[in-house]
Amino acid sequence: MAIKTIMASLAVLTMLAGCASQQEVRTSTSGATASATPSEPGARVVKSRDGSFEGEMIGTPAPNSRFAKLQIGMTMREVSSLIGAPDDMIRHETGKRWIPFYFGNDAQRLQVIYKNEGCLTYTGGNVFGGGDNELIRVTVAPKGGCLDT
Numbered sequence: 001m002a003i004k005t006i007m008a009s010l011a012v013l014t015m016l017a018g019c020a021s022q023q024e025v026r027t028s029t030s031g032a033t034a035s036a037t038p039s040e041p042g043a044r045v046v047k048s049r050d051g052s053f054e055g056e057m058i059g060t061p062a063p064n065s066r067f068a069k070l071q072i073g074m075t076m077r078e079v080s081s082l083i084g085a086p087d088d089m090i091r092h093e094t095g096k097r098w099i100p101f102y103f104g105n106d107a108q109r110l111q112v113i114y115k116n117e118g119c120l121t122y123t124g125g126n127v128f129g130g131g132d133n134e135l136i137r138v139t140v141a142p143k144g145g146c147l148d149t
Contacts, residue, residue, distance in 0.1 A: 108124025120135055120137070
């Protein structure tokens with residue numbers, strides 16, 4: 001009897017966790033996710049370079065800027081080797097961290113700041129620390145103020 005109660009509780013928790021998000025979410029084969037509709041006014045939905053998921057571009061990078069070279073879906077290592085290391089970084093957990101049996105790589109987010117350019121948002125890995133850090137949002141904000149903390 002106790003096992004049935006535990007299983008019913010897990011089923012309810014899984015259902016509630018799935019209902020927590022009101023936006024449609026698309027998942028890539030590697031587990032990276034981004035909303036199918038822009039999260040901010042002025043944001044554009046952009047396909048990843050391999051076409052497996054969609055990310056966001058907020059603002060328009062100047063033609064000769066470092067951000068003009070980037071594509072949604074690039075890894076943090078690729079971005080750093082292409083445009084250099086960021087000036088600052090913030091990591092935080094997402095709500096997916098608490099979904100039972102969620103094994104995707106979007107349980108955490110990394111936001112990195114490039115002074116005079118803006119911010120980049122990456123998937124931060126799964127709850128066990130694994131997974132690629134894929135670029136899912138580019139925020140062009142040369143004057144700062146681009147972190148959604």
